[in-house]
């Protein structure tokens with residue numbers, strides 16, 4: 001039985017043209033990232049510094065959270081604390097209800113995605129419009145984002161054309177990105193003008209100032225919160241950094257790693273509410289303090305959600321974000337997923353070739369592939385692996401522990417395998433036989449050849 | 459309320475009870491990148507992100523340049539923070555509701571300083587009655603003193619103080635998106651163009 005990820009990935013690669021196109025689209029972003037990283041001689045020093053700042057922050061997170069709260073309140077903001085997703089959603093709803101809000105615009109926030117805020121608010125008859133173009137596309141399509149920076153990367157322009165034709169009345173068959181973007185601009189402008197409140201995520205919150213920074217390319221966060229009087233900013237507690245000057249380090253890394261831009265178009269610094277407005281900040285734990293406890297996985301809280309590990313991951317690129325069935329997909333998602341629900345996401349750490357490319361690109365130096373390997377062991381120990389992985393592994397362990405058996409098995413395999421009919425090797429029960437061919441079987445093992453040469457040279 | 463403070467203390471004690479090893483806060487001094495010609499690098503980087511950079515020798519030259527800038531010449535509704543260089547077509551002080559700015563064609567605002575490494579300009583709402591004008595206008599013009607260009611973001615933050623309520627942003631290029639098949643489209647929600655004037659002998 002393959003893992004749920006493998007089942008969904010198989011569906012994705014069944015359309016091989018689309019799978020290839022997806023792979024190339026992400027690789028294109030990865031190449032842009034490389035160009036940016038290479039243009040800065042201090043790139044490695046920046047990554048080192050960023051990781052150091054995060055390590056320090058996590059070691060004193062309680063102090064920084066309190067300092068942030070105190071400063072934010074002094075600036076006129078209201079600060080709320082939520083232990084989990086349900087509490088977060090209830091807080092946001094109560095703020096909206098107390099202002100009699102019926103329509104909300106929201107800029108990109110993986111946290112509200114993680115908390116499933118949209119369906120919750122919709123159940124309470126509040127309209128939520130995602131204003132990031134990619135997010136709006138998947139919202140209209142009734143799908144979750146498939147990537148944390150490029151939410152609609154799995155959609156071709158023809159798909160977007162169809163969605164817009166249905167919902168925005170664009171011309172049938174139109175697929176020109178310029179035309180479609182213009183249609184979305186007009187449609188969303190109306191939504192911006194009609195909204196009673198704006199919700200944003202937070203990229204970085206600064207403990208010493210009580211302010212926070214939101215990064216977008218489209219300007220949708222700023223437009224969304226500077227028309228209505230009410231701004232709600234939702235953030236995980238790991239978004240904190242100690243000093244405003246630390247922003248210099250992170251803003252230099254974020255967009256270069258994410259999309260290969262030198263900086264996002266808009267990097268907006270909010271300190272207190274706008275004149276005459278109201279600002280609420282919701283601090284959310286939702287499992288983060290539990291991750292903080294773990295020596296192995298703590299560093300996953302360094303993540304600044306740049307998406308670089310996804311763009312570079314050979315598995316992500318070829319299986320699509322939806323195959324992970326998690327709010328955050330890809331390498332980092334395969335670490336955060338099992339931390340949230342080890343049983344449901346038991347297969348994700350195996351959706352990895354351990355190539356280490358994610359670790360190489362991560363701007364905050366998370367040792368992603370080591371953590372994925374650690375999770376594999378952990379999931380095995382907890383007995384959560386499917387038998388398709390456990391039985392072959394037990395068998396392999398049994399053989400590898402016995403050198404005589406290993407040698408014997410090899411000798412038999414070299415004789416027998418070339419004679420085995422294809423249907424026995426490449427069938428439904430053998431996952432490895434799909435899209436793979438056995439190599440030419442050599443007549444002799446390395447050990448046999450080595451021993452013979454030793455004998456000859458004596 | 460009691461429930462709210464319970465969540466607060468629970469989260470704080472949860473993060474405090476974890477045994478996280480101490481780690482020193484890194485020092486931020488470093489051999490960060492510098493440029494022999496900051497203005498030239500700024501202009502080139504801004505161009506690469508879809509903006510335009512123009513040098514002007516003084517207010518008079520700026521006035522002439524603005525007159526012939528296409529979006530300004532075609533505009534019906536203009537907001538200008540530099541009346542000495544270009545007039546506003548309406549009185550911002552009389553605008554009570556920011557929604558009324560939806561039909562603004564051009565906004566002309568001051569940028570405090572520019573950053574060579576990434577083509578960004580630091581802009582605040584200090585003298586703007588409605589900050590939405592920066593995002594809602596169809597075209598944006600920023601005027602930055604030519605002698606106020608820093609090399610990199612570390613130098614930028616060394617200049618900034620956040621000791622009271624306020625809003626500011628690094629703005630780099632026009633509003634853009636690549637959410638449809640990675641093809642770059644300028645003019646997502648905000649301004650469809652950004653022109654930055656580097657003003658010499660600054661006013």
Ligand code: SF4
Nearest residue numbers: 303304306307309362
């Ligand atoms: S784990 Fe690293 S590379 Fe992946 S999204 Fe987070 S910061 Fe970016």
